[in-house]
């Protein structure tokens with residue numbers, strides 16, 4: 001994973017006051033209105049939490065243990081929220097759309113590729129925290 005490219009490209013689009021993640025939620029709810037009712041919290045607070053999560057992941061990109069533990073437990077909470085695999089694809093698509101829109105002419109295909117890879121790795125680590133199917137725990 002190209003940490004420098006991720007950091008530099010994030011710096012390009014990381015607007016003040018969680019502007020990037022606020023724009024991300026606008027795009028998500030416009031393109032995927034079905035997920036809108038899942039979000040109970042004020043969007044500004046949600047955007048702040050997502051922004052913090054992205055920065056923490058970048059800060060810990062060299063620490064597989066941190067990533068596995070923290071993204072696993074974040075994923076466990078998303079399992080309870082009913083978040084499915086296709087929703088992760090939608091989130092990745094809309095995050096990159098928000099970045100490309102804000103980055104304008106300074107945003108490159110290479111940056112989109114780096115973020116596609118990073119967000120897909122994050123999604124996999126989150127889904128690794130999902131509980132086993134009921135069938136495995138049922139009979140005891």
Ligand code: HEM
Nearest residue numbers: 035038039040041049050053077081083087088091122123
């Ligand atoms: C890149 C992947 C994602 C990251 C880093 C992320 C991050 C977060 C964080 C930090 C929270 C705050 C609560 C907590 O820590 O448990 C949260 C809550 C939440 N996330 Fe995610 N998330 C991701 C993917 C998704 C996807 C794909 C969906 C489904 C569309 C989703 C739906 C939600 C909902 C519904 C909440 C709770 C909102 C509320 O309480 O109102 N997330 N997420």
